[in-house]
Amino acid sequence: MVLDLTMSMAILALMGALATIAGCLEDLESDVGSQSNPNSQVQLAPQMNFLHRIYNKAISGEPISNGLSAVTGGIVTTVLLNAKFFPLLAIVVGAFIAAIIYGIFATTSYAGRVASQTRFKQPLYMDIMRYTTPSIIAHNFVVCFCLVAIAYIQYAVLGYPFTIPFLALIWGISVGAIGSSVGDVHYGGEREFQNREFGCGLNTALSGRIVRRAESGLRNSIDNVWFCAKFGGPATGIGLGLTVFFSSWPTTIWGYTWTAIGVGVFIVAIMAVMNRLVEIQVKNAYGPYKEDKTEKEAGA
Amino acid sequence: MSDIKEISPNTLALFGIIGGLIGIYLSPLYPPFTSTFGALGAICAVIWGAEAVRRVAKYGLGTGVPSIGQIAMGMGIIAAMFGLAIVKAMPLAGPIVSLITASVIGFIIGWFAQNVIKMKIPVMIRCMTEIAAAGALVIIGFSAAVAGSYDFTRSLIPLVFDNGVMLAVFWVGAMAMLHPFNACLGPDEKQKRLLYLAASTGAITMAIIGIAAVMTLGASGVITLLLGIILWLIFYKKFWDEVYKDAAAVVGTGLIPKTEA
Numbered sequence: 159m160v161l162d163l164t165m166s167m168a169i170l171a172l173m174g175a176l177a178t179i180a181g182c183l184e185d186l187e188s189d190v191g192s193q194s195n196p197n198s199q200v201q202l203a204p205q206m207n208f209l210h211r212i213y214n215k216a217i218s219g220e221p222i223s224n225g226l227s228a229v230t231g232g233i234v235t236t237v238l239l240n241a242k243f244f245p246l247l248a249i250v251v252g253a254f255i256a257a258i259i260y261g262i263f264a265t266t267s268y269a270g271r272v273a274s275q276t277r278f279k280q281p282l283y284m285d286i287m288r289y290t291t292p293s294i295i296a297h298n299f300v301v302c303f304c305l306v307a308i309a310y311i312q313y314a315v316l317g318y319p320f321t322i323p324f325l326a327l328i329w330g331i332s333v334g335a336i337g338s339s340v341g342d343v344h345y346g347g348e349r350e351f352q353n354r355e356f357g358c359g360l361n362t363a364l365s366g367r368i369v370r371r372a373e374s375g376l377r378n379s380i381d382n383v384w385f386c387a388k389f390g391g392p393a394t395g396i397g398l399g400l401t402v403f404f405s406s407w408p409t410t411i412w413g414y415t416w417t418a419i420g421v422g423v424f425i426v427a428i429m430a431v432m433n434r435l436v437e438i439q440v441k442n443a444y445g446p447y448k449e450d451k452t453e454k455e456a457g458a
Numbered sequence: 459m460s461d462i463k464e465i466s467p468n469t470l471a472l473f474g475i476i477g478g479l480i481g482i483y484l485s486p487l488y489p490p491f492t493s494t495f496g497a498l499g500a501i502c503a504v505i506w507g508a509e510a511v512r513r514v515a516k517y518g519l520g521t522g523v524p525s526i527g528q529i530a531m532g533m534g535i536i537a538a539m540f541g542l543a544i545v546k547a548m549p550l551a552g553p554i555v556s557l558i559t560a561s562v563i564g565f566i567i568g569w570f571a572q573n574v575i576k577m578k579i580p581v582m583i584r585c586m587t588e589i590a591a592a593g594a595l596v597i598i599g600f601s602a603a604v605a606g607s608y609d610f611t612r613s614l615i616p617l618v619f620d621n622g623v624m625l626a627v628f629w630v631g632a633m634a635m636l637h638p639f640n641a642c643l644g645p646d647e648k649q650k651r652l653l654y655l656a657a658s659t660g661a662i663t664m665a666i667i668g669i670a671a672v673m674t675l676g677a678s679g680v681i682t683l684l685l686g687i688i689l690w691l692i693f694y695k696k697f698w699d700e701v702y703k704d705a706a707a708v709v710g711t712g713l714i715p716k717t718e719a
Contacts, residue, residue: 201643207717216640218524218633226633230666233626237673255669259662263633266655266697267641273651273704274644279715281707321622327629376714 161315166410169315173308174403177333180304181398182391184224184333185341187297189386190290190379191215191264193223194338196346201271202366204278210370211283213290213379216267221334223260224301228330231256231302232309232323239322245314249306257299264294290379305329308402333398340397344390349382356444464649467513471588474506475557478595482553485599486607490675493606494682497667500599500631501660501689507592508638508656509649514585515639523643526589527636531628533563533586534593542598542610549609556594564590589635596635600627600667603682606675617674623667630666634659651700654693661690 161169187193191213192200200212217223235252239245265287272282309325312318318325350368351360372381404425408418481499484492507530515523541556542549568586571577598608604623605613618624638656642648668683702708707715 209714209717211714216643218527218636218640222524222528222629222633225629229626229629233623233666233670236621237669240673259666262662262694263637263641263659266637266658266694269698269701269705270638270641270651270655271644273701274642274647276646276704276706279706279717281709281712281715282701282705283709283711285711321620321625323622323625327625370714 163411169311170403170406170410173311173406174399176304176308177329177402178395178399180301180308180329180333180395181336181340182395183297183300183304184220184398185337185394186383186387186391187294187301188220188337188341189345189390190293190297190383191217191268192345192379192382193217194220195342196350199346199350199366199368203368203370204275204280204366206366207278208366208368208370209278209280210368211286211376211378212368212370212382213264213286213294214268214271215264215294216271217260217263219334220338221331223263224305224334224337225327225330226263227256227260227298227302228305228309228326228333229323230259231306232321232326235306235310235326236322245310249303249310252306253299253302256302257295260298260302261291261295265291286378293380293383301333305333332401336398336401337394341386341390341394344393345382345386349385465509465653467509467588470506470509474503474592474595477502478506478592478599479553479557482595482599482602482608483550485602486609489606490671490678491681493603493671493675493678494685496599496602496608497664497682497686498599500596500603501657501664503592503595503599504631504634504660504663505653505656507589507596507635508652508659510585510588510592511636512639512647512649512652513581514579514589515643517579517581523640524636527632527640529567530589530593530635531597531632532593533567533590534560534595534597535624535628537563537590537594538597538601539610541594542608542614546611552608552610553595553598556598557591560590560594561587564588592635593631596631597627600631600663603664603667604671604674606678621673623670623674626666626670630663634663646704648700648704651697651704654697654700658690658693658697661686661693665690 193215197214197216200210200214203210231252234255235248238248238251268287269282272280306322306326308329309322312325313320313322351364353369354364370377408421412418412421478499481495481502485496486492511523511526511530515526537560538556541559542552545551545555564587565583568583571586572579572582601614601618601624602608604627605617607613618627637659638652641655642652665683665686668679668686671679671682
C-alpha cells in the first residue's frame with residue numbers, strides 16, 4: 159500500500175505509541191513475577207533463610223518468554239484473519255489466547271520452583287498465585303496486543319514481506335531485550351536491595367538478602383509493580399518507543415535512500431555521545447571512584 | 459537423589475525416538491485425520507528432550523537452561539530441513555535422515571563444548587546429541603501435525619514455512635522443551651514432576667499447533683486442538699498433584715515462617 163507522507167507519519171506515530179505502551183507494560187509484567195535478572199535473587203533468598211512472599215516467575219529470560227507470547231498471538235491472529243475476522247477482533251483474540259497460555263507457564267514456574275525448594279522450607283502461597291497470575295496475564299495481554307498490532311500494521315499497511323508471526327516474534331524478542339536491559343535495574347538494584355546504599359553494588363555476602371517487608375505488612379509482587387511503575391516501566395516504554403520511532407523515521411521521510419542511511423548513522427552517533435555523557439555524569443555522581451577517594455582521605 | 463527411583467535416560471531416549479518416529483510416520487496415513495499423531499509423537503520427543511536438558515543443565519548452568527532449549531531447536535531445525543529436503547526420491551527416509559543428522563550436529567557441538575571450550579561437563583556430548591535429536595523430532599512432528607505430512611516441498615513449504623507457522627513450532631517447541639527444567643530448577647527438583655510438566659508444555663504446544671492446523675487442514679485441526687487441551691488438563695493436574703506432594707507447605711495465605719535469619 160502506497161501512503162503519502164502525512165499518512166506515513168501518522169502510521170509511524172501510532173507504531174511508536176504502541177511500542178511505548180508495550181515496552182512499559184512488558185517491564186511491569188516482568189516485575190510482577192520477578193522475572194529475568196532480579197529473579198536470581200528471589201530464587202536465592204530461601205537458600206539464605208530469607209523466606210518470602212514474592213512470585214517466582216521463571217519463564218526463561220524476557221526475550222524468550224515475550225517471544226513466546228508474541229508468536230502465539232501472531233499465529234492465532236493469522237488463523238483468524240485467514241478466516242475473515244475483523245483485524246482488531248483477530249488481534250484481541252490472539253493476544254488473549256497468548257496471554258492465557260503465558261499465564262499457564264507462569265503458574266507452573268512459580269509452583270515448580272517453590273516445590274524444588276522444599277529443604278529451605280519455602281511455602282507455596284496460593285493467595286499470591288491467585289491474585290498475581292491474573293495481573294501477569296493482564297499485563298501480557300496489553301503487551302501482546304500492542305506487538306501483534308505493530309506486526310499487523312507492518313504486514314498489511316506498510317507491506318513488509320514477512321508474515322505476522324515472524325514480525326511479532328521479532329518484536330517480542332526486542333521488547334524483552336529492552337525490558338531486560340532498561341527496566342530491570344530499577345527492580346533489582348533499587349527495590350530488592352533498597353535498604354542498602356544506592357549504587358553500592360551487590361556484594362556476594364548480600365546475595366539473596368532481599369527486602370521482604372513492605373511499607374505495610376509483607377512485601378509481595380504487586381508492591382514491586384507499584385514501585386517500578388514510577389520509573390522503570392515508563393523508561394522501558396520510552397526505550398522501545400524511541401527505538402521503533404528512530405529506526406523507521408529516516409526511511410519514512412527520505413525513503414530507502416542513502417540519505418536515510420546517513421541520517422540513521424547520525425542518530426546512532428548522537429545517541430552514543432549522549433550515552434557517554436550520561437555515563438560520565440552518573441559515575442561522577444554515584445560511582446565507586448568517589449568512595450575510594452573518601453576512603454583514601456579517611457585513611458590518610 | 460539416589461534414593462528416588464528415576465526412569466533411566468536410555469528408556470526415555472527409546473520412548474522419545476520410537477514414539478516420535480511412530481507419530482511422524484503415522485501422520486500422513488489418512489490425511490488430514492491422522493495428522494494429530496505427528497503432534498503426539500512430538501510430545502514424546504519433548505518429554506525426552508526435557509529430560510536431556512535436565513541432565514545437562516543440572517551442572518550449574520542455572521541461567522543457561524533457555525539457551526540449551528534454543529540451541530536444541532536451532533540444531534533440530536537445521537537437521538530437520540536438511541534431512542527432509544535431501545531425500546527427494548524416498549520421502550520415507552526423511553525423518554530418519556533428519557534424526558541422524560541432528561545427532562551428528564549435536565555430537566559435534568557437544569564435542570566442541572567439551573574439548574574446545576572445555577566446559578568439563580561429563581554428560582555434555584551425550585546430552586547435546588540427545589537434545590538435538592529430540593529437537594529435530596519435535597520440529598518434524600509438530601510440522602507434520604500442521605501440514606498433514608512431512609513431505610518437504612509439497613506440504614511443509616506451503617503450509618508451514620510460507621505462512622510463518624514454523625516460527626511457532628520453533629519457538630513454542632523450544633519453550634516446551636526448556637521450560638520443564640527451568641520451572642523446576644532447585645535443589646529438590648524431581649524427575650517425575652518434571653516429566654509431567656514436560657508432557658503438559660508439550661500438550662500446550664499441541665493445542666497452539668491445533669489452532670494453526672485449523673487454518674491449514676480445516677476441521678481436522680480441531681481434533682489436534684481438543685486432544686491437546688485434554689492432554690494438557692490431565693498432565694497439568696498431575697503436575698499440581700506432584701507440587702502438593704513435594705512442596706514444603708502449600709498454604710492459602712499466611713506469614714513467613716520463622717527462620718534463623
